[in-house]
Amino acid sequence: MLLKFRCDNFKAFRDGFEFNMVPEKRMTELNYSILKEQIGKRKVNALSSSVIYGPNAAGKTSIVNAMSCMRQIVLQGGMKDVSGDPADGQAISAQLIPFAFQETARPVCFDAWFTFHDVEYRYEVGIYLGKFLEKQVDPYITEESLYVNGSLIYRREENEVTELSLPSVKKFLNTGYTLEETDTTRKKMSDNLVSDSLLLTTDFNSFCSKRIVSEIVAWFKTQFMVINSSNYVRFYPSFPEKSNAVLDHTINRIAQEAGIIGSAFIYVQDAKTHSPQLMSLFQTNDQENPYGLDADQIESVGTLRLISIMPAVISALEKGAVLVMDELDASLHPMIVMNLISIFHNDEVNTRRAQLIFNTHNPIYLSHKLLRRDEIKFVERDKETKSSNLYALSDFKANGEASVRKTSDYMKNYFINRYGAIEDIDFTDIVSDILNGELAEEGGTPDGQE
Secondary structure (H helix, E strand, O other): OEEEEEEEOEOOEOOOEEEEOOOOOOOOOOHHHEEEEEEOOEEEEEEOEEEEEOOOOOOHHHHHHHHHHHHHHHHHOEOOOOOEOOOOOOEHHHOOOOOOOOOOOOOEEEEEEEEEOOEEEEEEEEEEOOOOOOOOOOOEEEEEEEEEOOEEEEEEEOOEEEEEOOHHHHHHOOOOOOHHHHHHHHHHHHHHOOOOEOOOOOHHHHHHOHHHHHHHHHHHHHHEEEEOOHHHOOOOOOOOOOOOEEOOHHHHHHHHHOOOOOOEEEEEEOOOOOOEEEEEEEOOOOOOOOEEEEHHHHOOHHHHHHHHHHHHHHHHHHHOOEEEEOOOOOOOOHHHHHHHHHHHHOOOOOOOOOEEEEEOOOHHHOOOOOOOHHHEEEEEEOOOOOOEEEEEHHHOOOOOOOOOOOOOOHHHHHHOOOOOOOOOOOOHHHHHHHHOOOOHHHOOOOOOOO
């Protein structure tokens, strides 16, 4: 389970943000949506979903990008030869950007708290990238820390391991360590440090604990499903050996339940290029065999979106993973998304503690019957500082003039700007000036376009 995710000096966030998935203790609504895990003698709770609201360019996607960047850094073991994520095809270099509007360069920092196999981990890493768009900068690790069940295991500051404490993780170690051996190991790791490589996946793995590292890497790889630009993502099944077609019965059942009739879907693999393709199968009364058509050419955008994202949703529920998706509900009917949220809230279905996080512009999910106040997040950008701020509906007081109670009309209050994170936009004057030719001298519209 994801408990918290922090980020500093990244894209829209000058002063960073804390994305909290730990339930507010004073919140009493929708208790059935709380996930629970036993960590030693402690009970750890987490929210099963979180929805992010805010106007365009406020920083919602920056939150998803930050999670994606940290995931890729851990899986690649640092900043050297970092390529695109197979899940979304985007190179980390296109996403890893410090806050633009500042005079001095600061590290970009990521910090994740999570649980996996009844252990709580916290891993943080800082990376120096120079100033925004600064050229000829060799990125390097400025800091790195690991905590297990609340105890500090190591701390790195640039090219020195300043602290190493292993007693609290004895059962995870490659071998036993006395205090003298621990200090010797700390010095060895300091001598071996590479500026753009993580200590976690190099010397800590070699000298201290392969088990801890394998667990952390496995969580980031299989349990932290972060999908950028979900409009362009499509998940395909594995093709059996000596087969170039897969009929996915699960996807077809979902399509039928969503009201898609008259066709079935099949995945076909090109014999020469081995690239997969989604096909729609049609069979009329006078046909002996079904006829296949390219789904991209015949199906609606909404249908393709549903078929594309449902494998990720099902995978997250099967693995008990965290599914983070940018614009999950784009082109989908709100009832579909509301049902997906309710599935993650359903204790009888979501038995493996999966979590759903997504950003949206649709206010229909702003309901106290669907989401808790601490599950509703807002992003607002300050026009003077140009920096974004993340906060939750639960941050508002429960009493007083600006109160938010669990029975409040969240959607109505959002539209009358009681919560912020909304823009009063009017293009009328701009469009009028364009039509009257008053912006022509300023390059208002390209010539020759109709």
